[in-house]
Amino acid sequence: MRYSDFLDIIDESRASACRQVFMDNKGTIKIRKEKTAVKNFEKIFDAVFEITYEKGFAGMSMRDLSRKTGLSLGALYPYFKSKEELLAIIQRHGQTLIKDVLETFCAKHEGAVEKLEAVIKAHIFLSEKARPWFYFMFMEAKHLNADERKAVLETESYTEKVLVDILEQGERSGVFRKQNHILAASIIKAMQQEWYLKRWKYSKRNISVDDYAEYVLGVVRAFCLA
């Protein structure tokens, strides 16, 4: 699977993400018209990611956000009831995104080797497609309140468990070697994370997401295959 194949399979666009956010938060969002909401959420999220990449979420003032989106301070609040809530909205959507994609690609294969490769690549490709979202989720998780933070840890455990289960399945069927699968899964996750945390390094060096994903799979084969 290459990145272009991945894009054909999942239809993840900025607009669809914003529509999803609108549906999931109808309770707190004061805006009634979907079209308006989607259009402005696009502006808002883009602005949040851009400003936050520079100075962090805590360092972003609502005035910064107002300036960058072109919406006034007063016009922002109908979209989220507080700055804290805005953070939570972004984090929650990111988590469902990850879970949905992993489930989709897990279900596509039976054999452990194929399943592992699909799941690893899907995660890297999703983080490429929604790079600012992933970067934001990682860097700003600490600013969530206790409950939301717990949800992040649960997603973290979930994605690790997906990998561990596949590795165990492969050990039983003899394709993967016997080893500490938790450590193996952690290393895999570390390599996936590298892609969206240090993206600038790879852009500068013309290393594409396909290059990177293939390299990671080579490493994984080297230390997992029996």
Next chain:
Amino acid sequence: MRYSDFLDIIDESRASACRQVFMDNKGTIKIRKEKTAVKNFEKIFDAVFEITYEKGFAGMSMRDLSRKTGLSLGALYPYFKSKEELLAIIQRHGQTLIKDVLETFCAKHEGAVEKLEAVIKAHIFLSEKARPWFYFMFMEAKHLNADERKAVLETESYTEKVLVDILEQGERSGVFRKQNHILAASIIKAMQQEWYLKRWKYSKRNISVDDYAEYVLGVVRAFCLA
């Protein structure tokens, strides 16, 4: 080399770090007595790391810092002329720490394999010894001004280059296989980073720094050795 051996070789303690900071910043620090300065810098750094781990550096107010250190607001400023300067002091010291340790352990070996293993372990062990420092450096680099930020990127390039040079040396002497050494170095750095970014995961699971370092070396051998 095990973690305990590493500790015998480098004499890195909280007090020695604070003494170094005091010496390196005599120009801006208003306190004259070394003993006082070291004692309070220990309190200050501990407090910064603890508060920042919870809410980030931008989210830490000087009043938070005052409360946690037990020093009044007015008593803090003689130690650094602004909050921004406090951030820079911590980042600068962290960078010299990394460079010094890498140089020390690079010089200890001739062969590429031994050199690579020593350098990888030294970095992981240093990040274990100064864990909060490393975590802080990574998470708060974005709040530096342009010049200090450039210095961080240079340290990043430097540590990567150390690895690439060793991999190339080993390729020439036939012990490492021919491959994209930049990607190899990046993956190694990603695994090192994992240790201090997700430390809680490993504490919870009773995986020691020696366990982790050995596992990483196993992975490295699997995809680097000829």
Next chain:
DNA sequence: GTCTATACACAGATAGAC
């Protein structure tokens, strides 16, 4: 839905007594 104007809490930083 979006605007302007504003409430009021809290930030970083300093002055000057001890």
Next chain:
DNA sequence: GTCTATCTGTGTATAGAC
């Protein structure tokens, strides 16, 4: 060296006109 008191700017959030 460290304290308390305070200056001044900026933060989030809301009210009410359009």
